[in-house]
Amino acid sequence: MANKSELAKRMLKYRNVIIKLKNLGIVKVFSDNIADTSGLSSSQVRKDFSSLSIKGSKKGGYQIQYLVDRFEEILGAKNEQKVIIVGYGNIGKAIINYQNLNNDICKIVAAFDIDKEKTNSGLDTPVYHISELDSFSKKNKINIGIIAVPEEVANEVYEHMYNAGFKGILNFTRIHLKEIEGITIKTINIDLQIENLFYLVSLKEQSKDA
């Protein structure tokens, strides 16, 4: 699963940079271009493309439209992906602002909260009471959601979403949610990323001093 997941990540990166390059007006693209914009090595790009039966021209390079079409075939057309968020506190609001800004690809279509005073169906991203989560997600065929609730209720909300048939969760709380069979969890922990930066930078500085 780890290798599959790594390849999947790279494929999504490829598609994203290919669409960006196409939007810039590029017609023919080289593995070096894709490497530079995706942060992967050009040999990795060529290897992956070859394993996906993506063929370059004799003179080298790929027609960008061919790549767009090919990745659409492989990954499915890039429809707008709809998710919901549970937790409409400051953090939930910040994530909605961040995510829905200039973004036609992954949209947060509704928020859910336990506080009835926060519900407001008139907003761009409507806020419903948590009791409506099951019916809303079934009706709109949504099975991927974001958790942005206080730590002490994170596991309770996770269980609720699991029982409501959710299959994928993006966890924005600072605690670890245990992956249960049939559900995939990704965690975004900004603290940990910053701490990790501090640590790696201090390691580098120490090795310089030594």
Place this chain on the structure above:
Amino acid sequence: MANKSELAKRMLKYRNVIIKLKNLGIVKVFSDNIADTSGLSSSQVRKDFSSLSIKGSKKGGYQIQYLVDRFEEILGAKNEQKVIIVGYGNIGKAIINYQNLNNDICKIVAAFDIDKEKTNSGLDTPVYHISELDSFSKKNKINIGIIAVPEEVANEVYEHMYNAGFKGILNFTRIHLKEIEGITIKTINIDLQIENLFYLVSLKEQSKDA
């Protein structure tokens, strides 16, 4: 570097969960507790602890205060870590709200923007003009920063920060920044995480149908 970086990540996780468990009043802690709260296996925990010369009691388990002290020794005391952010648009504001809420550990102490109308030194997180970045970061000994600017100026801002002596960057834009010698970059791409969830969930569903 990859292994060192993985161990570093685990060590930061250990410290974080140990402090959380201690705050809950726990005195004696078992590798299973740490595994459950960190998402690592208990054998990994025991292996890492043993490699860090952290010793359990004869009956199994660790005194939590001993672990707190030991990780402080290894990683340094957990001082408040200060970073700055470049870009005070909607996304920058959202990140500041998210990051500075209930957080004494990693604080965004100032924001910088090219738009003079946004500068405001009276806010909780003051906003300065980008031209003040060099002097502010030198004066406050800050060399880790977040980039939250529009895509088209991300590389320019990155170069500016590199020249100003920054050593670590957390990239919140949707484009790839190339790592230069002497600087460490981490990227948080929420789109990619959500897309990855969609892809992994669809893979699982397909294998169920097959």
